[in-house]
Amino acid sequence: MDRPYLYRTRVTHLRRAPVHHYFEHSGYSWYVDVDSLPRLPRWLRPFARFDAGDHFDGAPGDSLRTRVEAFLRERGVDPDGGKITALLQARVLGYEFNPVSLFWCHDSSGIVRHVVMEMHNTRGGRHAYLLPPGSDPAAMAMKKLRVSPFHGVDGYYLVRAPRPGAELDVTVSLHRDNEPAFVATVRGTRRPGGVAELLRMQAVAPMAPMMAALEFRVQNLTLMLRRVPVVNSVSETRSETAPLLAAPARSR
Known part of the structure; x- marks a missing residue:
C-alpha cells in the first residue's frame, strides 16, 4: 500500500444468552503501513497520533514494527522483514482505545504469512493472538484476556480477518461450552486517509x-440492569499457552 486509508466503520455486538442483546456503534479506523505512518499537518496531529506504546510490550522508544516483530519472535516466528499493515485507531486529543487491532505480516515477497489480533479491554488490559493468514477457514484461538465483565477467560475465538480492500469485513465470535456464540463484527468502506477525510471524521464521529x-461502558451497565450475571475473576488473563488451529468458517 502506498498511502494510509480510513474506514468509516460500523461495529456490532450480538449476545444471545442469557438475554438477547444487540448494539451497533459507528466510528472509524486507520489502515496503515507501520513503516509509513500518516504525516499530518501540525495543527491536525492531536486528532491522529500513533504511539507504539499503545500496542504490545516493549521498551520506551520502540517502533511499532519493533514491537510486532518481537511478539512474532517470542512465538518462534521469523518476521522476514516484510511489510506489516495494521488496522487500528489513533489517539484523538490524547485518548486511546483499541478494542481490536489487526496486523497483517507479509514476507519479503509480499505474501501475508501471519495475522496478529490484539484485544484491549476498558480496564487497560491487552493481549495479542497469533493467527494463521487468510479469511477462510476462520482461525481459532483460545481466549486469554477478560474483555467483558460477563465472561471469564474460558472459551475460544473464531476469527475471520481478511486483509482490508475496498471493503472491511471482520468477524470475531466467542464460543463457550453449552452457550450460543457471542458475535462481534467490524465492517466499513475504504476512504482516502487525507486531511479532508480526517476532518470529516471529526464531524461525524x-x-x-x-x-x-463510553459506549462499551453504557452497554455493560445496560446488561447489569437486565440482571446478566457478572463473572468474578481473580485474573484478567490466563497464562497457559493457547493452541492455534484452523477451523471451518461454517462452524461459527
Whole structure:
C-alpha cells in the first residue's frame, strides 16, 4: 500500500444468552503501513497520533514494527522483514482505545504469512493472538484476556480477518461450552486517509476512541440492569499457552 486509508466503520455486538442483546456503534479506523505512518499537518496531529506504546510490550522508544516483530519472535516466528499493515485507531486529543487491532505480516515477497489480533479491554488490559493468514477457514484461538465483565477467560475465538480492500469485513465470535456464540463484527468502506477525510471524521464521529469506550461502558451497565450475571475473576488473563488451529468458517 502506498498511502494510509480510513474506514468509516460500523461495529456490532450480538449476545444471545442469557438475554438477547444487540448494539451497533459507528466510528472509524486507520489502515496503515507501520513503516509509513500518516504525516499530518501540525495543527491536525492531536486528532491522529500513533504511539507504539499503545500496542504490545516493549521498551520506551520502540517502533511499532519493533514491537510486532518481537511478539512474532517470542512465538518462534521469523518476521522476514516484510511489510506489516495494521488496522487500528489513533489517539484523538490524547485518548486511546483499541478494542481490536489487526496486523497483517507479509514476507519479503509480499505474501501475508501471519495475522496478529490484539484485544484491549476498558480496564487497560491487552493481549495479542497469533493467527494463521487468510479469511477462510476462520482461525481459532483460545481466549486469554477478560474483555467483558460477563465472561471469564474460558472459551475460544473464531476469527475471520481478511486483509482490508475496498471493503472491511471482520468477524470475531466467542464460543463457550453449552452457550450460543457471542458475535462481534467490524465492517466499513475504504476512504482516502487525507486531511479532508480526517476532518470529516471529526464531524461525524467526534472523539471516536473516547465515545467507543463510553459506549462499551453504557452497554455493560445496560446488561447489569437486565440482571446478566457478572463473572468474578481473580485474573484478567490466563497464562497457559493457547493452541492455534484452523477451523471451518461454517462452524461459527
